[in-house]
Amino acid sequence: MNTSLPLSRRDVIEARLAEGRQIIAASLAAEFDVSEDAVRRDLRALAAEGKCRRVYGGALPLLTPSQPISARIGQETGRKRVLARAAVAMIEPGEFLFLDSGSTNLEMVDLLQKNLEVTIATNSIDIASAVMKRGDIPLILIGGAVNPIVGGSVDASAVAAIEAMNIDRCFLGVCAISAGGGISVYEHADAIFKRMLLKRSASRIALITSEKFHERAPHRIGAAADIDWLIVENDLPETDETAAVEAGFSLVKAGDVASP
Structure with missing residues (x-):
């Protein structure tokens, strides 16, 4: 020892x-x-x-500072992949998908079945690169100034591009979540971008690792009514699960969804 x-x-x-x-x-x-x-x-x-x-x-930490996406990619990949499998299982053939910038959403790309005939739009440099490497999925990259914390574009031109879209299913990146504060992020411009993304999406889903129920972020995106599903880890503590459900969030436990 x-x-x-x-x-x-x-x-x-x-x-x-x-x-x-x-x-x-x-x-x-x-x-x-x-x-x-x-x-x-x-x-x-x-x-x-x-x-x-x-x-x-x-x-x-008492207040977790935002980390650049380059630091988050590669952390806790096993946990993120379990969430990603559950997310991919919810996708229907032929859908127009938006994968918001985030290290957990990045895990979805390799798990997508072939011949789904989906189209992916993203503001994420890393997600776009992963889709391109696959070579079998049509890709729309949302352009603009790249925010190194977010890992993609969230400026006014990116917001304008989203405003012109009709998205079937959006997988939203979230930094923090709570019963009282709703869903939040660290960057102000990112919050504005995500509010438009929610507005233009028919189905809105977020993949949530358990520690995000204890994070704090200053910029609120919305409340439980603004998102359709939270995909959470199967061992989410009961106290966090109860608080989320009582706040109006609809939860899907990753272990309860069959892998695609």
């Missing part, structure tokens, strides 16, 4: 929180070769000191 003192381990955790990084108890336990209970004790101590927020499976 690692003989590092708990105080040393807590210093590492505190430094990572200060950088805006999420703490996963299982990963940290493996890194320090200690039990998850030991890590959870550290997190409880830091939370009591007002230095983090405890969430299911770990902890978050």
Whole structure:
């Protein structure tokens, strides 16, 4: 077993929180070769000191700064892919889809069945690149100035392009969600873009990893009535599930949807 003192381990955790990084108890336990209970004790101590927020499976900074998309791609890909499988299973042949910029939506591209005869529109550089690499799906790329945090275009020209579309099914990128605050994002321009996206879409869906129920973001997109489905992780804590349902959100648990 690692003989590092708990105080040393807590210093590492505190430094990572200060950088805006999420703490996963299982990963940290493996890194320090200690039990998850030991890590959870550290997190409880830091939370009591007002230095983090405890969430299911770990902890978050008190206010998580927005990270560029390049930093988010590759994080927690297994969890995101489970959500993506559930999202792909909801798609009907021939639909005009919009995949909003986001690392979870990016996971959907490789999972789409061939011969669905869908068309994909996106404002995401990474999603557009992934669709192009497939070579079998018509692609519309929404242009404009690229926001490095969002990973795509959300400026006035991008909003105008969306306003001229009739989208069958939109997969929205969301940074934070709560019963009282609704769905929110970090960037002001992104919020304006997403409000238009919701307005022009017949079916509106968001893929939500569990920690987003404990995030805070300053720019509100809308409330439960503005989105049709939240695809959530199968082990979403019961308290978060109950709060979301009571707020009016309709949930689909990823583990309850068969893979395509």
